Amino acid sequence: MPKWEVIQQVFKGIGLFGAYNIRWFNYKHILINLLNEYEYDFKRIWGYQAWFIANQKMEVFKWSLDLNPEKTPSxxxxxxxxxxxxxxxxxxxxxxxxxxxxxxxxxxxxxxxxxxxxxxxxxxxxxxxxxxxxxxx
Missing domain, CATH: 3.30.30 (Defensin A-like)
Structure with missing residues (x-):
């Protein structure tokens, strides 16, 4: 997992329009919470199924109540x-x-x-x- 400061810096550079916060989900996953109604921000994050941060692949999953990040989502x-x-x-x-x-x-x-x-x-x-x-x- 990249350092927390690196993750934050990458998200600052993405160019999201609205407010968001990032927090740890577990030892190898983060939760990105978009705090606005900007559809562009959602599409910007979700539209790329994988991001690379510090040469490590970060897969994006859409939140649902039954989300298990250890399994491939449907x-x-x-x-x-x-x-x-x-x-x-x-x-x-x-x-x-x-x-x-x-x-x-x-x-x-x-x-x-x-x-x-x-x-x-x-x-x-x-x-x-x-x-x-x-x-x-």
Missing amino acids: IVLVWISFPNLKLHLFEKSMLLAIAKSIENLLYVNESPANGTKPSMARVYVEYDCFNPLVDSI
């Missing part, structure tokens, strides 16, 4: 691709609607909407592995 982040969509579905609002019907949306890849990658729409979502797979929308 909630993961995944990119979902939508190949061969009709042109009108590449609009950001349409991609948002599609993604929300699947899982908790974090990001929409806006490349298709702005024309830089018109062949593949993608969204980044939280996915609970215990849920059944969605095979069509």
Whole structure:
């Protein structure tokens, strides 16, 4: 585990907008408590599944009442691709609607909407592995 001062310094450099505190969870885990409603801060921390602090990997888990940091959690982040969509579905609002019907949306890849990658729409979502797979929308 990196030194406490190093951990604090890294979090100061992340660029979070709101207040937060960090404390020890156990001998090899820390708890990051975001004290605000800034969705950006949550996405910034949670959106990267692993951080490196002092050359040590820090995995990020989303808090839940049944969280056991010794086990791999069922909630993961995944990119979902939508190949061969009709042109009108590449609009950001349409991609948002599609993604929300699947899982908790974090990001929409806006490349298709702005024309830089018109062949593949993608969204980044939280996915609970215990849920059944969605095979069509």
